[in-house]
Amino acid sequence: MGSENAGWIKSFMPKGLLGRSLLILMTPMLLLQIVTVLIFFERHWDTVARQLSRGLAGDIVFVIDYLGEYTDADHFEWLQHSARSNLQLDILFEPDEILERQITQPPFGLVSQELFNALNERLQRPFFFDLDVDDRKLEIRVQLKDGVLSVVAPRKRLYSSTTYIFFMWIAGSALILYGVAVMFMRNQVRPIRRLAKAADQFGRGVEVDTFKPEGAAEVRLAASSFISMRDRIVRHLSQRTALLAGVSHDLRTPLTRMKLELAMQGSLPGVDALKQDVVDMERMVDAYLAFARGEEGEKAVPTDIGKLITDQVGEALRDGQQIDLHIADSLEMELRPQSVRRCLANIMSNAGRYANNLSVRAGRRGQDYEIVFDDDGPGIPVDKREDVFKPFYRLEESRNQATGGVGLGMTIARDSARGHGGDVYLEDAPGGGLRVRLVLPIGH
Structure with a gap:
């Protein structure tokens, strides 16, 4: 079972050196950034959401306390104007109304939970809130003894833009770092690819005279070893061809003399068989030379x-x-x-x-x-x-x-x-x- 899982994982792994190098380099960086972001969201965002929720709940308590002290219409108009100008709150009092719905359990979501806790702690009255009135506003409704108070506030009273700025900085810096890593790794892998291409070309008989060592010290060492090996192989093939050519030339001379001697023997018994043997020997010498020469010298x-x-x-x-x-x-x-x-x-x-x-x-x-x-x-x-x-x-x-x-x-x-x-x-x-x-x- 373990070997099957390992084989399944390997099938998704990069096959090339560039991909594997980037994976080795970027995986720790990615894990570090994920841990950093998680810690930030757990600590910073939680703290910011709690403080913003408590601030909004405190402002609503202030409005409710003021309404309890001053119930006439003139004071309510002044409160509406002051809340809109100083607290960014739009308030509306609905006399003799009953809150149709109320929230008694913490809803899902970090901001919703913090707002519920803050309102539940500070108001101690039935309440209901909707964080998605529109893209820019939220609404909180509170049950008072003689009616319902509706408070509409901008969403920025609960959501901090620093969270998203931090996330964008993390993502942007990660992309820049990954781009730089890819550029440098490509430069490191390129000499290895050139070495592989040169070895392949040499194996297929293509000229690789322009190839030269470059890149990291280990790659340069491998390239220098390849060049030395190529020179030794070329030198060996040249020596072998020269040796066989010399042997062939040396053998052709006595074979030519034997052919002349046999031609002068006329039709003596056994001469025809000897002539055929000489022809066979010449054919064998030519075949041996062709085998030894191979494609020597051909481009x-x-x-x-x-x-x-x-x-x-x-x-x-x-x-x-x-x-x-x-x-x-x-x-x-x-x-x-x-x-x-x-x-x-x-x-x-x-x-x-x-x-x-x-x-x-x-x-x-x-x-x-x-x-x-x-x-x-x-x-x-x-x-x-x-x-x-x-x-x-x-x-x-x-x-x-x-x-x-x-x-x-x-x-x-x-x-x-x-x-x-x-x-x-x-x-x-x-x-x-x-x-x-x-x-x-x-x-x-």
Whole structure:
């Protein structure tokens, strides 16, 4: 039960660093302000309401006492004028009237309760009050021995504007403080976002030469570590490519001499087989170099992915493959075109080697661009699917280059996909055979 509640709470929590930082910063401030406001309302407003209620009740007692002493009309007119001018009270005496309603229990509301207590304590007579006569006035009716006294007073006699001014100051200052906090936190989070964007771009092969450390000391340290890591990776890839290029060049020289020697042997027994071996060795050397080189040196550029797929499928059709193509969405993406071409070519050539028909479907799926290859071949056992991505691994164990290739096709395809931040997945095709799903993230 506890874990379910924790999961429910987490679902409403901010996911980003900015949101969580603001939550950590603002929650104590908000709680402090709530406590302050509650204490103010409990103490200040209660005290102010009590004093204002007692003052109004005292003025009404004064009016009643004066009426008890001077009952003639001239004195009542003077009392009306004086009460209106000095006490802000409009009084009206209704002779021989009986109070229809009276309040005997404290009503709901802080101001109503304080006014009831003050009138009940000072008047000791039946009374009734209405605090909502209109937006600006309230009425108090008191039962006297020879009639009913009606007193109309402005609402400000009971309500203090300082309460609302205090609340507005609290709310206004809170908004200003929260705005300043958001501005500073955004400035702190921005370098982290730039670091994440630089890492993503580097993973997809996009140039990040303009990236530089900025922000807090910890963020600068992480950015400096990223730059050092990037330089080491680039240096390692360059060294590997140079090494393989050198090895390839060194191997091509003896292979060329062997080809010349075999050409001069004429039609001696075994010469044709040796010639084929030399051709296979050259093909293997080229494949090893392509695997080691990968997309080294190629820059990511805006590329129409739909046109790139169409062109590559056209080349496969010219080679005799049977392919059904459907592109739902075509958009421009930051890609290394030759690397993606190599990836598509390897996937389709593998399908052409083992299947008769191939279906290619491409389109946008959320934040990714997905290319699905479904063939009608024998498929790949589930326990062997990850193995085919290993360098030089072949399901066909004869080592015959004509039937099984070198064993680097799917390795190069996955390297290319992951070099763009995506991946290659192997699944069962709906109609039997193998489904290869190539996922490429759409850059922003």
